[in-house]
Amino acid sequence: MANDDPERSMSAARALEPRTPLAVVQVPCPPPRHGEVLVKVAACGVCRTDLHIADGELAQCHYPVTPGHEIVGHIVEGGSRFARGARIGIPWLAWTCGECEYCVSGRENLCDRARFTGCDVDGGYAEYVVADERYCLSIPERYGDAEAAPLLCAGLIGYRAYTFARDARRLGLYGFGAAAHVLAQVARADGRSVFAFTRPGDRAGQRFAMECGAHWAGSSSDAPPEPLDAAILFAPVGALVPQALRALKKGGRVICAGIHMSDIPSFPYAWLWEEREIVSVANLTRADGERFMQLAARVPIKTSVRSYSLERANEALGDLRAGRLSGAAVLVP
């Protein structure tokens, strides 16, 4: 397709306002500006953050917006960094200012003026999307389009959280969805033991975790068979923070990886005592993206995906909300 026809329109599944189902509408195809690429979407992963956007839980989000920040597609036009037709990935970080104290200290993930794909700028629940080429990533060839999509956020931000676990030998993962199923494989390849915690009674989820290489799987209310060096929380449930703290060794770390979480209940100071820590992980830097894609080229990560057409975006979000997925949902326009 050439973008020389300004009247050209495309389908997009858009959040018109908070707390309403997405609407599949025809919108003008966006023209790329200087430094931007127009990308034909081949696959776009469905992330829990998209649910928070649909539910109006992110204060920074402006409506209407097209969600979707795990985008795999091919360059149609624009930019100079990639060849026309090249397959690229578009992640959550869409733009940073380059001059605030965070940007100049290697922490662009915390940029004061950062913009995020599918939140501040339209994302990939659409046939086409534009992106600043400086924030796009190359995708390892070994992955198909739909298989690669969950790497762009579930994999990448999961990986940033993983680096916060430092050299943890025994690593707990609370909430075994898209991110955990990628990370369990990475951790296993690193020779670490993964302890997977699912919703209580979710036997299918626990089986899935074991298939992904977990050393042990149980319910989030269970104590692990051995104390953990670190635990990463992917489930947006604040009550899991004190539970995870209690599963830690002295000096252990709880890492909260989600963008939104229900309130954390109060707990006795003794559970934090002995240098246990609670930290959060926010967004990603371009360096995180490059590093993770190099890793994904080396470690054969098997992503488990369920594909939906763009018209079925609400069904995909519903399945994610209800915990009906093993792995990740991916929209294929």
Ligand SMILES: [Zn+2]
């Ligand atoms: Zn995400």
Ligand SMILES: [Zn+2]
């Ligand atoms: Zn900045």
